[in-house]
Amino acid sequence: xxxxxxxxxxxxxxxxxxxxxxxxxxxxxxxxxxxxxxxxxxxxxxxxxxxxxxxxxxxxxxxxxxxxxxxxxxxxxxxxxxxxxxxxxxxxxxxxxxxxxxxxxxxxxxxxxxxxxxxxxxxxxxxxxxxxxxxxxxxxxxxxxxxxxxxxxxxxxxxxxxxxxxxxxxxxxxxxxxxxxxxxxxxxxxxxxxxxxxxxxxxxxxxxxxxxxxxxxxxxxxxxxxxxxxxxxxxxxxxxxxxxxxxxxxxxxxxxxxxxxxxxxxxxxxxxxxxxxxxxxxxxxxxxxxxxxxxxxxxxxxxxxxxxxxxxxxxxxxxxxxxxxxxxxxxxxxxxxxxxxxxxxxxxxxxxxxxxxxxxxxxxxxxxxxxxxxxxxxx
Amino acid sequence: xxxxxxxxxxxxxxxxxxxxxxxxxxxxxxxxxxxxxxxxxxxxxxxxxxxxxxxxxxxxxxxxxxxxxxxxxxxxxxxxxxxxxxxxxxxxxxxxxxxxxxxxxxxxxxxxxxxxxxxxxxxxxxxxxxxxxxxxxxxxxxxxxxxxxxxxxxxxxxxxxxxxxxxxxxxxxxxxxxxxxxxxxxxxxxxxxxxxxxxxxxxxxxxxxxxxxxxxxxxxxxxxxxxxxxxxxxxxxxxxxxxxxxxxxxxxxxxxxxxxxxxxxxxxxxxxxxxxxxxxxxxxxxxxxxxxxxxxxxxxxxxxxxxxxxxxxxxxxxxxxxxxxxxxxxxxxxxxxxxxxxxxxxxxxxxxxxxxxxxxxxxxxxxxxxxxxxxxxxx
Numbered sequence: 001x002x003x004x005x006x007x008x009x010x011x012x013x014x015x016x017x018x019x020x021x022x023x024x025x026x027x028x029x030x031x032x033x034x035x036x037x038x039x040x041x042x043x044x045x046x047x048x049x050x051x052x053x054x055x056x057x058x059x060x061x062x063x064x065x066x067x068x069x070x071x072x073x074x075x076x077x078x079x080x081x082x083x084x085x086x087x088x089x090x091x092x093x094x095x096x097x098x099x100x101x102x103x104x105x106x107x108x109x110x111x112x113x114x115x116x117x118x119x120x121x122x123x124x125x126x127x128x129x130x131x132x133x134x135x136x137x138x139x140x141x142x143x144x145x146x147x148x149x150x151x152x153x154x155x156x157x158x159x160x161x162x163x164x165x166x167x168x169x170x171x172x173x174x175x176x177x178x179x180x181x182x183x184x185x186x187x188x189x190x191x192x193x194x195x196x197x198x199x200x201x202x203x204x205x206x207x208x209x210x211x212x213x214x215x216x217x218x219x220x221x222x223x224x225x226x227x228x229x230x231x232x233x234x235x236x237x238x239x240x241x242x243x244x245x246x247x248x249x250x251x252x253x254x255x256x257x258x259x260x261x262x263x264x265x266x267x268x269x270x271x272x273x274x275x276x277x278x279x280x281x282x283x284x285x286x287x288x289x290x291x292x293x294x295x296x297x298x299x300x301x302x303x304x305x306x307x308x309x310x311x312x313x314x315x316x317x318x319x320x321x322x323x324x325x326x327x328x329x330x331x332x333x334x335x336x337x338x339x340x341x342x343x344x345x346x347x348x349x350x351x352x353x354x355x356x357x358x359x360x361x362x363x364x365x366x367x368x369x370x371x372x373x374x375x376x377x378x379x
Numbered sequence: 380x381x382x383x384x385x386x387x388x389x390x391x392x393x394x395x396x397x398x399x400x401x402x403x404x405x406x407x408x409x410x411x412x413x414x415x416x417x418x419x420x421x422x423x424x425x426x427x428x429x430x431x432x433x434x435x436x437x438x439x440x441x442x443x444x445x446x447x448x449x450x451x452x453x454x455x456x457x458x459x460x461x462x463x464x465x466x467x468x469x470x471x472x473x474x475x476x477x478x479x480x481x482x483x484x485x486x487x488x489x490x491x492x493x494x495x496x497x498x499x500x501x502x503x504x505x506x507x508x509x510x511x512x513x514x515x516x517x518x519x520x521x522x523x524x525x526x527x528x529x530x531x532x533x534x535x536x537x538x539x540x541x542x543x544x545x546x547x548x549x550x551x552x553x554x555x556x557x558x559x560x561x562x563x564x565x566x567x568x569x570x571x572x573x574x575x576x577x578x579x580x581x582x583x584x585x586x587x588x589x590x591x592x593x594x595x596x597x598x599x600x601x602x603x604x605x606x607x608x609x610x611x612x613x614x615x616x617x618x619x620x621x622x623x624x625x626x627x628x629x630x631x632x633x634x635x636x637x638x639x640x641x642x643x644x645x646x647x648x649x650x651x652x653x654x655x656x657x658x659x660x661x662x663x664x665x666x667x668x669x670x671x672x673x674x675x676x677x678x679x680x681x682x683x684x685x686x687x688x689x690x691x692x693x694x695x696x697x698x699x700x701x702x703x704x705x706x707x708x709x710x711x712x713x714x715x716x717x718x719x720x721x722x723x724x725x726x727x728x729x730x731x732x733x734x735x736x737x738x739x740x741x742x743x744x745x746x747x748x749x750x751x752x753x754x755x756x757x758x
Binding site for chain 2: 048050051052055098100102103104109111116117134136138140141142143144145156166167222225228229
């Protein structure tokens with residue numbers, strides 16, 4: 001029996017290897033296999049097997065401009081190639097442009113999703129990226145649905161629970177981690193490497209074991225667009241609707257999480273952080289619900305003072321908090337706005353940190369920020 | 380404050396809409412937006428904006444042969460188009476081939492992952508696909524890690540818990556649902572629409588609320604290749620290693636799940652089902668651990684009788700079970716093997732169902748099977 005099963009399995013494997021289960025094989029059949037990307041010493045080489053293409057370019061997010069590309073050269077057997085100097089340690093995304101059409105690298109399995117686009121990635125090793133890799137003790141990533149009465153829809157959120165959560169019997173602090181415009185409930189776990197960063201920091205004893213909740217910040221969406229669910233027809237740039245999401249976060253998601261998970265339901269064990277639009281949500285939540293979060297981290301976002309916001313900031317100051325950690329890149333298009341918020345916080349006597357990094361409005365910065373502020377939480 | 384935040388957010392949104400966060404815009408900039416695929420009456424139209432391409436073909440999994448393609452025609456503004464008669468209600472995958480290179484449809488957000496390949500999908504509505512769509516009451520999909528001493532690695536598995544699990548306080552039956560060669564722990568939730576099928580069946584009262592555990596059946600892998608984790612250097616076609624996975628399933632995964640979840644830990648509340656290679660695992664597990672599963676569903680797999688397997692089948696018969704549900708497509712390359720197993724079960728006096736469907740070794744069949752046998756479990 002074992003032998004025959006093995007034979008059947010082996011026979012199937014051969015077919016399986018060719019058909020990869022009923023799918024198109026245009027990239028495989030009779031073509032030389034290539035390795036791409038290949039990091040070797042101080043360089044990295046990209047390759048694409050595309051014999052019939054006229055022009056192949058390489059686009060990578062390390063290039064300075066959005067329209068910059070690196071021309072690839074056609075070599076033997078129709079394999080296009082480009083070699084670049086290895087960029088600084090970081091996670092990079094890239095794709096090929098074959099006769100004007102964006103194409104994923106068919107031999108690189110590592111893919112990030114940015115909104116509605118799938119992009120190949122590679123990690124240049126180094127101190128900066130050490131915590132972005134998988135470690136030995138991994139938490140659980142779950143996709144959950146909550147009912148929002150405020151937004152009138154059932155909505156998906158991503159929840160990270162630390163290694164050992166299921167059997168420890170302990171209660172945990174919670175970080176609410178918000179994405180930016182164009183993102184969704186998978187942005188922090190896909191592009192942000194949130195699970196890997198937390199796994200590493202917790203394993204090293206640098207961060208408290210915590211639950212991380214990553215909701216969908218687009219109030220018209222039930223879930224990431226990739227799930228194909230209908231969106232609500234509402235103008236979410238309307239201030240009333242913008243607050244509707246923050247209200248859903250503070251009045252619906254926080255209680256939902258506290259009911260579903262073993263949570264220490266106290267402000268000193270509750271943090272909020274968000275990038276860009278999510279930084280706006282973070283600022284709004286901290287000011288509209290001053291007693292809710294004792295750790296407040298707006299990333300790559302700022303705000304101009306108004307009479308109302310100053311009143312709210314005074315309310316937050318009076319109510320008390322443990323950490324106000326503002327971060328922005330020094331070439332970010334919102335850097336001036338962040339500097340203004342920093343100035344307002346100083347003027348209003350709110351103790352805070354203004355963490356300024358190199359660079360702009362990028363996931364390289366947002367990963368760095370998470371890796372930097374997570375160890376400061378709940379201590 | 381609200382107003383200014385809104386202005387900052389609106390300004391960012393404009394930039395965000397253009398840059399989709401720091402990425403290449405070759406498909407957007409200055410090009411006409413297209414709709415693809417567009418289902419209209421009895422036809423479906425595919426479109427791709429690719430002004431510089433020489434030849435664009437459409438590949439779809441409804442086409443009879445692996446090398447069959449539909450030529451697309453270049454129209455105004457460099458938009459390529461192909462219209463086909465709407466195929467029968469089912470989920471289909473497709474991609475474009477631009478000058479010989481496979482390309483995803485950049486305007487269709489719905490993507491399935493098949494092994495290491497991302498494929499666009501669309502659903503043709505109908506009775507057959509009714510349960511493949513999202514419903515109102517959704518369960519949770521979690522990615523968990525378990526330590527396998529037998530395989531010497533930490534491994535990822537996907538767990539579906541039904542709607543209401545977290546707050547019901549109840550214990551649930553468990554279905555162990557196994558993928559085929561080329562698949563991984565996300566195959567059933569991505570291509571198989573397992574969460575949607577269970578959500579629908581449970582909501583309609585047709586299936587018992589159950590936990591579904593979808594492990595990774597490749598014993599050399601820690602997780603799907605897309606996670607970039609190193610694989611174990613072992614020959615898993617070796618019978619000893621093939622059993623190593625089944626042993627890990629029955630001796631490690633089953634106890635792990637029973638520890639982590641509220642489970643009715645009895646054979647009559649434990650089911651096993653698997654497709655192709657996973658059907659082989661199902662057959663092996665049911666025979667090597669005859670007291671473990673009272674519901675046994677090998678899909679698109681069979682086995683020739685041997686002295687040993689007949690002894691094991693007699694053991695299973697003696698031990699007792701509630702359902703043996705074998706399924707195969709009538710053009711499947713393993714149909715003869717499945718017929719042989721059906722014959723052996725009859726000859727050996729093991730009560731069973733042999734469910735024969737149209738078609739071959741396809742996800743269309745595996746979705747149909749899950750949708751058909753799930754209502755029979757735990758009753």
